[in-house]
Amino acid sequence: MAGAVHFAAECEPDEGMxxxxxxxxxxxxxxxxxxxxxxxxxxxxxxxxEKDWFSLNSCLGQLQLLKELGFRAETVDAGIAIFDRAxxxxxxxxxRW
Numbered sequence: 794m795a796g797a798v799h800f801a802a803e804c805e806p807d808e809g810m811x812x813x814x815x816x817x818x819x820x821x822x823x824x825x826x827x828x829x830x831x832x833x834x835x836x837x838x839x840x841x842x843e844k845d846w847f848s849l850n851s852c853l854g855q856l857q858l859l860k861e862l863g864f865r866a867e868t869v870d871a872g873i874a875i876f877d878r879a880x881x882x883x884x885x886x887x888x889r890w
Contacts, residue, residue, distance in 0.1 A: 795825050812842035816852050819872060823859070828871035835875040846883045852876050 798821055805814035815838035822831040835852075842848050853876035859869045 795821060812838055812845070812848055815841055816848075819852075820855075823856075823865060823868045823872060826868060828867050831868045831871040832875055835872055839875065839879045843879060844883065846880065846886055849876055849880045849883070853880055 799818065802814040802817045802821070805811055815834065819831060819834035819838055822834045826834070838852070839849065853873065856869055856872045856876060860866070860873060
């Protein structure tokens with residue numbers, strides 16, 4: 794199944810969806826990878842959408858939920874660190890006004 798998910802995400806033809814397909818590859822690394830492969834995959838995703846606070850925060854929230862559930866702590870913590878850093882670089886939308 795992991796191979797099929799990887800293949801599908803790699804074949805995303807829509808430029809507007811590349812963040813989500815790359816985030817999916819990061820999610821897959823949470824399941825089967827190492828902290829280093831998680832970081833690399835999520836960095837690729839963030840590079841495609843580094844200014845969209847909502848998308849970045851959505852991924853961060855999902856990872857925080859996995860952390861609360863005690864799921865694969867090392868890989869989840871690696872993902873949280875990457876998204877937390879990216880989100881902190883942006884101004885939260887309601888703080889812009």
